[in-house]
Amino acid sequence: MRNIPWIPSVSSGIHRRILNASLVILPSFRGRKMIYGFSISLILINLASIMERADENLLPAVYKEVSAAFDAGPTDLGYLTFIMNFLKSIASPLAGVLALQYDRPTILAIGTVFWALSTGAVGVSQYFQQVAFWRGVNGVGLAIVIPSLQSFIADSYRDGTRGAGFGLLSLIGSIGGIGGSIVATVMAGRDYWGFPGWRFAFIVVAFASLLIGFLVYFYTVDPRKTSPGNFGDDDTHERSRLVGNSVFPPLSIWKDSWITARSVMKVRTFQIIVLQGIVGSLPWTAVVFFTMWFELIGFDNKSSAGLNSLFAIGCASGSFLGGVIADRVSRRYPDSGRIMCAQFSAFMGIPFTWILLTVIPQSVDYWYSYAVTLFLMGLTISWCATCANNPMFAEVVPPKHRTMIYAFDRAFEGSFSSLAAPAVGMVTEKVYGYNAKTVNLADGSVAGAYALSRGLLTMMIVPFGLCCLFYTPLYFVFKRDRDNARLAASAKDLELM
Numbered sequence: 094m095r096n097i098p099w100i101p102s103v104s105s106g107i108h109r110r111i112l113n114a115s116l117v118i119l120p121s122f123r124g125r126k127m128i129y130g131f132s133i134s135l136i137l138i139n140l141a142s143i144m145e146r147a148d149e150n151l152l153p154a155v156y157k158e159v160s161a162a163f164d165a166g167p168t169d170l171g172y173l174t175f176i177m178n179f180l181k182s183i184a185s186p187l188a189g190v191l192a193l194q195y196d197r198p199t200i201l202a203i204g205t206v207f208w209a210l211s212t213g214a215v216g217v218s219q220y221f222q223q224v225a226f227w228r229g230v231n232g233v234g235l236a237i238v239i240p241s242l243q244s245f246i247a248d249s250y251r252d253g254t255r256g257a258g259f260g261l262l263s264l265i266g267s268i269g270g271i272g273g274s275i276v277a278t279v280m281a282g283r284d285y286w287g288f289p290g291w292r293f294a295f296i297v298v299a300f301a302s303l304l305i306g307f308l309v310y311f312y313t314v315d316p317r318k319t320s321p322g323n324f325g326d327d328d329t330h331e332r333s334r335l336v337g338n339s340v341f342p343p344l345s346i347w348k349d350s351w352i353t354a355r356s357v358m359k360v361r362t363f364q365i366i367v368l369q370g371i372v373g374s375l376p377w378t379a380v381v382f383f384t385m386w387f388e389l390i391g392f393d394n395k396s397s398a399g400l401n402s403l404f405a406i407g408c409a410s411g412s413f414l415g416g417v418i419a420d421r422v423s424r425r426y427p428d429s430g431r432i433m434c435a436q437f438s439a440f441m442g443i444p445f446t447w448i449l450l451t452v453i454p455q456s457v458d459y460w461y462s463y464a465v466t467l468f469l470m471g472l473t474i475s476w477c478a479t480c481a482n483n484p485m486f487a488e489v490v491p492p493k494h495r496t497m498i499y500a501f502d503r504a505f506e507g508s509f510s511s512l513a514a515p516a517v518g519m520v521t522e523k524v525y526g527y528n529a530k531t532v533n534l535a536d537g538s539v540a541g542a543y544a545l546s547r548g549l550l551t552m553m554i555v556p557f558g559l560c561c562l563f564y565t566p567l568y569f570v571f572k573r574d575r576d577n578a579r580l581a582a583s584a585k586d587l588e589l590m
Contacts, residue, residue, distance in 0.1 A: 134313045138245055141201055141309050142266035144302045145238055147273030148212055148231070151298060152177075153381035154277035154401070155291040157388050162289070163221040167382070167545065171518035173228050174381050180232030181239075182507025186354065188240040189497035197496075198313040200241045205306025207234025209299045216295030240500035247487035247495045248316040253420060255484040256431070260416025263479055267409030271402050273298060278384065278398035357498045361570040362489045365563065366482050369439075370506035373477060373560030376442060376553040379517045380404075382545060389542035391457045403464050407471025411438075415476025419484070428572040431481040436564045438476035442557030445470035450550045455542050474557075481564075489574040521548035 152159065156170050163169075191200045211230035218224045242262065250258035276297075280290035357363060383404065387397040415438060422430035449470060453462045486498050525544035 135249075137305070137309045137313045138201075138242065139262065139265040140305050141205065141238065142242055142262055143269030143272075144205075144298070144305050145208070145235065145242070146266045146268075146270035147276075147298055148208055148269075148302060149235070150270045150273040150405075151212070151277050151295060152215070152228070154274040154384050154398075155281045155294070156382070156385040158281045158289070158291040159224070160385075162291075163224070165221060166518065167385070167521050167548075168515060168518035169221065170385075171382075171515035173225060174378065175515045176225055177228040177232040177235075178378060178507055180229045181236045182232075182504050184233045184236035185240055185500040185503035185507070186497070187233075187500070188237050189353070189500040191237065192241065192244070192496035196315040197241045197245050198309050198315060201238055201313070202306045202310035204234045204237030204241070205302055205309065207231070207237065209234075209302035209306060212302065213296050213299030216292040216299065236500075236503065240496055240503055243483055243499040244496035245316065247483070247499075248492060252484075252488055253424060255487055256416030256418075256420040256423070256480055257413070258416070259483045260413035260479040263412035263416075263475075264409045267405055267412070271405040271409070274384070274401050274405060275398045278394050278401070282394040353494055353497045354501065357490060357494055357501055360489050360498075360574050362485060362567060362574040363498060363502070365566050365570065366485065367502055367505045369560050369563035370482065370502065371509040372556045372563065373439060374506050374509070375556040376446070376474075379549055379552040382517055382549060386542060386545045386549065387463075389538050389545060390455050391542075392460065396457070396460060400460070400463055400467055404467040404471045407468040408475040409471075411472040411475035412479045414472070416479035416484075419476070419480030429568055431485060432564055432567045432571065435477045435481035436561050438474055438480065439557055439561035439564065441473040442470075442560075443554055445474065446550065446553045446557065450546045450553075455539070455546065477560075485567075485571060485575075489571070489578050491578055517545075517548045517552050520551050521545050524548070524551075 152173060159165060159173075160170060188200060188204075191203070195203075208231050211227040211234060214227040215224055215231070218227060243259075246258050246262050247255060277291060277294040280294045283290050285293045384397050384401055387400055388394075392400065415434060419431045419434040422434055424430075426433070445466065449463070449466050453459050453466065482502070483499070486502065487495055490498050521544050525547045
């Protein structure tokens with residue numbers, strides 16, 4: 094793979110031809126195999142997203158039961174989330190390297206096997222250290238899967254509809270998050286054949302994930318195979334020749350991966366989105382404590398599951414709504430529309446966090462107040478990834494670099510945001526006096542709920558404000574980076590012709 098400059102030296106007439114060529118509309122999805130008018134590839138990719146989100150939501154939904162089983166406090170529980178998120182982040186570039194050697198269905202299957210086996214292992218672990226180890230393995234599996242899913246969608250939709258494409262993936266994937274949270278929270282309240290319900294939930298999700306992984310491997314078609322003309326160059330053909338010739342990527346692949354990574358990290362838009370994402374991801378990591386907070390207030394398992402479900406439904410609907418709105422706004426304001434939508438979404442996290450954690454009395458009598466607030470909060474704060482970040486990433490690099498840019502975004506953002514969960518635990522215990530040994534997890538605790546709410550407030554309201562502010566430089570750099578990527582991709586196509 095040659096290190097091709099992203100701003101080719103061509104005449105003004107060729108410039109116009111290149112820009113026109115870059116606007117060719119791609120089909121909304123390229124999978125050839127259909128069933129009842131739906132692409133099998135699309136169905137399976139969304140099923141993989143459902144199971145991925147279900148897996149991520151399992152542990153937070155049973156924090157109380159895990160705390161009782163292993164005598165763990167909020168800080169210990171936060172470390173479990175930290176270990177998974179940190180390894181999920183730093184291992185993400187592996188997905189970009191694998192994309193140069195294997196088709197994405199193969200990569201997705203590899204990652205699914207990792208997370209399925211580790212999820213089942215958590216369900217049978219007898220010591221806290223075992224849970225921590227398998228959560229780390231789980232993070233590696235998710236690190237391989239998530240960037241591959243994102244680049245798969247980016248290659249399947251044209252520029253003007255990617256917000257809706259990513260929003261749809263998020264909406265359908267959220268079904269898994271909601272289902273995983275509900276199933277785990279409800280099952281945690283009873284035993285099955287003498288087996289604790291929370292453990293049984295982990296094993297069920299593990300088997301379902303493994304099944305989806307096999308189906309993705311055998312029946313999903315990579316968009317690059319069905320429309321090679323849109324992505325093909327000498328590098329793509331070289332990758333196709335290498336597939337299946339060796340188990341491990343050859344040395345040339347590692348060299349090409351380094352060149353690609355350097356090119357991606359030089360893009361200003363990438364740098365700015367990663368900067369805002371480092372702080373913008375902190376609140377989303379902190380919300381894993383919502384279930385524990387509800388139960389400390391005094392809500393039972395079903396009431397807590399209902400509140401979490403409404404928040405998840407709001408987030409799922411908001412991610413799709415934000416993507417669709419941004420698509421329409423970007424047609425009118427192509428250089429700034431997506432940025433404005435992202436800033437609005439980040440700003441809305443400030444008032445809703447304040448209302449949720451400080452204004453509504455922490456009592457079981459206010460379930461409906463919590464329900465409405467959580468739904469509206471999820472509906473408005475969940476836009477950023479689908480309305481701006483993911484669609485803009487696809488526009489500022491050539492197609493062959495897309496898996497790598499999503500992988501490095503996860504690496505930088507996730508590695509820092511993973512600190513939020515243990516930070517919430519430490520603030521809750523050290524600053525606000527939460528004591529796991531004196532708190533009654535079975536019947537709730539006023540003091541424990543107050544302490545945890547203040548820890549959440551600290552780790553949510555300030556990052557939301559900084560996230561909104563850090564989007565501002567994109568007004569000055571996004572247009573230039575997008576035009577450079579279009580020129581580079583189209584110039585390569587003309588060269589091959």
